[in-house]
Amino acid sequence: MTNKSYALNYEEPLLWEHRVSDGCGVDLPVPKNTALKTGQTARETIGWPKLKEPQIVKHFVRHSTKNFSIDHGFFPLGSCTMKHNPRLNEKVARLSGFANIHPLQPESSVQGALELMFDLQNWLGELTGLSGVCLSPAAGAHGELAGLMTIRRAHELNGQGHRKIILCPDSAHGTNPATAAMCGYELRVIPTKETGCVTLENFKEALGDGKDVAGMMVTNPNTCGLFETEIAECAKLLHAAGGYFYCDGANFNALVGKVRPADFGVDVMHINLHKTFSTPHGGGGPGSGPICVADSLKDYLPVPCVIKTNAGFKLETIEDRPSSFGRLKGFQGQFGMFVRALTYMMSHGKDGLKQVSEDAVLSANYILSKLKGEYHAPFGDKTCMHECLLTDKLQKEQGVTTLDIAKTLIENGIHPMTVYFPLVVQGAMLIEPTETESKEAIDGFIDVMKQIAKDTADGKTEELHANPQTTPRRRLDEVKAARQPILSAKV
Numbered sequence: 424m425t426n427k428s429y430a431l432n433y434e435e436p437l438l439w440e441h442r443v444s445d446g447c448g449v450d451l452p453v454p455k456n457t458a459l460k461t462g463q464t465a466r467e468t469i470g471w472p473k474l475k476e477p478q479i480v481k482h483f484v485r486h487s488t489k490n491f492s493i494d495h496g497f498f499p500l501g502s503c504t505m506k507h508n509p510r511l512n513e514k515v516a517r518l519s520g521f522a523n524i525h526p527l528q529p530e531s532s533v534q535g536a537l538e539l540m541f542d543l544q545n546w547l548g549e550l551t552g553l554s555g556v557c558l559s560p561a562a563g564a565h566g567e568l569a570g571l572m573t574i575r576r577a578h579e580l581n582g583q584g585h586r587k588i589i590l591c592p593d594s595a596h597g598t599n600p601a602t603a604a605m606c607g608y609e610l611r612v613i614p615t616k617e618t619g620c621v622t623l624e625n626f627k628e629a630l631g632d633g634k635d636v637a638g639m640m641v642t643n644p645n646t647c648g649l650f651e652t653e654i655a656e657c658a659k660l661l662h663a664a665g666g667y668f669y670c671d672g673a674n675f676n677a678l679v680g681k682v683r684p685a686d687f688g689v690d691v692m693h694i695n696l697h698k699t700f701s702t703p704h705g706g707g708g709p710g711s712g713p714i715c716v717a718d719s720l721k722d723y724l725p726v727p728c729v730i731k732t733n734a735g736f737k738l739e740t741i742e743d744r745p746s747s748f749g750r751l752k753g754f755q756g757q758f759g760m761f762v763r764a765l766t767y768m769m770s771h772g773k774d775g776l777k778q779v780s781e782d783a784v785l786s787a788n789y790i791l792s793k794l795k796g797e798y799h800a801p802f803g804d805k806t807c808m809h810e811c812l813l814t815d816k817l818q819k820e821q822g823v824t825t826l827d828i829a830k831t832l833i834e835n836g837i838h839p840m841t842v843y844f845p846l847v848v849q850g851a852m853l854i855e856p857t858e859t860e861s862k863e864a865i866d867g868f869i870d871v872m873k874q875i876a877k878d879t880a881d882g883k884t885e886e887l888h889a890n891p892q893t894t895p896r897r898r899l900d901e902v903k904a905a906r907q908p909i910l911s912a913k914v
């Protein structure tokens with residue numbers, strides 16, 4: 424069924440591959456006898472495809488219908504919290520007073536918007552127990568950078584600029600070591616393999632005397648879906664050695680309303696508004712990654728934070744807080760996302776947010792308990808948090824791998840879970856159902872997973888290798904696509 428339109432699914436060529444029609448969308452005559460006034464050479468024609476407006480509209484609309492999204496179906500992508508985006512958020516973000524303002528307007532004319540940001544700072548400060556909040560980072564990874572730059576600035580201004588080591592467990596999300604490297608830090612890995620967690624013993628060994636340690640970066644709950652039970656003890660030792668604890672907050676959906684990260688020793692944490700607080704994600708973005716810090720680091724946060732003065736709300740400048748490491752982004756951050764996130768928080772309230780994390784954890788444990796017979800669950804003896812980890816260990820003996828399982832889910836109308844991450848677990852499948860999926864959807868997923876396990880046991884290996892069978896494209900050479908992308912037929 425490939426390379427051909429079928430039913431109402433179109434096989435859509437690239438723009439460059441359209442048969443060139445002899446015109447374009449506009450029929451202005453070519454201007455005659457024009458000379459370039461600036462004396463530059465005229466730009467040669469670069470061979471854009473000549474398409475008319477209706478052709479272009481169809482092209483992009485057809486592509487847009489090939490997307491899969493959380494509004495289509497089950498999307499249990501671990502470490503991503505693909506939860507429903509309440510439509511109320513969208514309605515509020517579209518109010519003209521929020522949607523039609525400009526960052527260069529005088530502050531006196533946007534007091535309501537600044538108050539909204541101030542309130543969001545306070546909500547995030549309350550939920551994390553870290554009351555210094557800067558909303559400006561544009562994604563989780565950007566928040567990590569902001570957090571480590573805050574730590575670096577604090578060390579530098581306190582005569583500790585020689586501290587060059589960041590401790591990070593081997594199960595960390597790739598952005599953690601990448602951020603540390605971008606900040607000029609050296610990485611020292613804390614091994615977690617046997618338990619999936621940072622143990623006090625392994626931590627102590629990595630810390631050493633701690634004199635050169637700037638901080639540690641740990642995700643809690645971690646990427647194996649487990650709560651780090653010894654992390655508070657580790658944080659105490661780290662603080663005693665003069666380091667700061669950066670918590671990657673991408674997994675906050677398991678804790679929100681239940682646990683304040685400051686209480687297990689966190690000094691800095693980023694929040695992915697597009698994960699925990701239901702603002703759109705991926706293609707629907709943009710992302711937003713505010714950071715929250717403890718009192719000891721407030722002075723070094725990037726500018727601007729929103730402050731309340733006698734004259735009203737105000738975006739700080741570097742003159743207001745010269746100890747800041749500076750500005751990270753043009754203007755104030757993703758304002759539309761602030762509106763959505765605060766709408767989400769206020770519509771859930773304190774009790775609602777607590778229920779969010781309880782239900783998210785319940786959904787993941789339901790899946791774990793239903794599937795741990797059919798699939799190897801490396802930490803299946805423990806309660807998981809908002810995502811559960813399975814592997815292909817049992818299926819691999821029959822030649823069926825995590826990739827085959829993911830492709831078979833696609834064939835069954837389900838977006839695959841996160842695969843082969845965390846890297847420390849062979850053939851990992853990280854499943855995050857979130858709290859917004861119905862029991863029917865979750866049961867549907869469990870049924871498909873059980874069927875795959877059964878088909879594997881029944882020796883239907885060839886069939887599983889052949890999936891997906893009815894998608895416009897089947898198995899792609901992903902390595903080649905990444906290494907040698909052909910983006911234009913003209914290359």
Ligand SMILES: *Cc1c(COP(=O)(O)O)cnc(C)c1O
Pocket residue numbers: 502503562563564565596598642646671673674695710711712
């Ligand atoms: C999603 C995620 C990030 C990065 O967040 P982005 O908003 O995608 O930049 C970092 N760490 C973990 C554990 C994540 O799941």
